[in-house]
Amino acid sequence: MLNHVIKRVRQGKQARSQLLLLLTIAAVLAALTTGCGAKNNEDGVSASQQQLDTIQDNGKIRIGTEGTYAPFSFHDSNGALTGFDVEIASEIAKRMGVKAEFIETKWDGMIAGLDANRFDAVANQVSINEDRLKKYDFSDPYIVSKAVLIVHESNGDIKSLADLKGKKSGQSLTSNLTQIAKANGAEIVQVEGFNQAIDLLLSKRIDATINDHLSFLDFKKQRPDAQIKVVDETDEGSTSAILVRKGSKELVEAMNEALADMKSDGMYNTISQKYFGADVSK
Numbered sequence: 001m002l003n004h005v006i007k008r009v010r011q012g013k014q015a016r017s018q019l020l021l022l023l024t025i026a027a028v029l030a031a032l033t034t035g036c037g038a039k040n041n042e043d044g045v046s047a048s049q050q051q052l053d054t055i056q057d058n059g060k061i062r063i064g065t066e067g068t069y070a071p072f073s074f075h076d077s078n079g080a081l082t083g084f085d086v087e088i089a090s091e092i093a094k095r096m097g098v099k100a101e102f103i104e105t106k107w108d109g110m111i112a113g114l115d116a117n118r119f120d121a122v123a124n125q126v127s128i129n130e131d132r133l134k135k136y137d138f139s140d141p142y143i144v145s146k147a148v149l150i151v152h153e154s155n156g157d158i159k160s161l162a163d164l165k166g167k168k169s170g171q172s173l174t175s176n177l178t179q180i181a182k183a184n185g186a187e188i189v190q191v192e193g194f195n196q197a198i199d200l201l202l203s204k205r206i207d208a209t210i211n212d213h214l215s216f217l218d219f220k221k222q223r224p225d226a227q228i229k230v231v232d233e234t235d236e237g238s239t240s241a242i243l244v245r246k247g248s249k250e251l252v253e254a255m256n257e258a259l260a261d262m263k264s265d266g267m268y269n270t271i272s273q274k275y276f277g278a279d280v281s282k
Contacts (some may be wrong), residue, residue, distance in 0.1 A: 061098050145212055146234050171209065194215045
């Protein structure tokens with residue numbers, strides 16, 4: 001057909017236009033065919049599947065964590081890296097058939113390290129939020145933390161958040177928990193953090209504090225005789241999960257399967273009870 005058109009080129013401008021159009025179409029089709037063939041030959045499988053295959057071939061998954069954030073990621077008295085997140089991630093890796101290799105990194109550089117491919121995932125109480133979901137993928141949540149209202153054990157006046165009106169609540173001014181206390185009419189007493197709030201509460205210099213439930217559970221695990229109690233909690237909590245690069249579908253699926261198995265056979269609860277004395281998955 002091309003030869004026939006070429007013969008007609010001398011007959012005028014219209015024939016030349018037809019030839020140019022045919023040649024262009026032929027070139028585009030050839031490029032598309034070549035491109036598809038190359039992609040299939042070079043990749044064979046998706047980049048996401050290749051990522052999981054590489055982890056399995058290497059026999060390890062590199063996990064970024066702080067190592068200074070008890071009880072989630074820290075060093076025990078013998079200097080060994082341990083913690084709730086460390087044990088959860090290690091068990092997930094084990095059930096994926098690989099070993100967890102932890103790379104300790106300061107929080108400020110944690111996500112940048114993931115971007116730079118220094119590790120395959122981050123296990124460090126990374127909360128799920130809209131901004132992160134736009135740029136990264138997450139496993140299913142493995143821990144939930146709600147804001148709880150903590151009072152002295154002898155306090156019988158404060159039974160709910162609404163009872164905070166006119167009461168002194170120890171809060172860090174930079175925390176969003178302070179807004180909950182203010183919304184319920186509390187008089188805010190500034191504190192530097194959880195430990196100071198608890199000290200003031202134990203000495204009855206404040207009436208209450210709204211704080212993180214996980215921090216409360218950890219404190220009670222360390223000091224079970226401390227005379228404080230939780231009397232109320234918020235309806236919604238923040239969830240944390242393992243963070244991975246965007247487009248890690250197969251890796252996320254493998255992690256989620258391992259997590260589901262852990263919860264089904266009781267291993268998750270064993271780890272949760274060890275660090276918090278409670279099931280922190282919900």
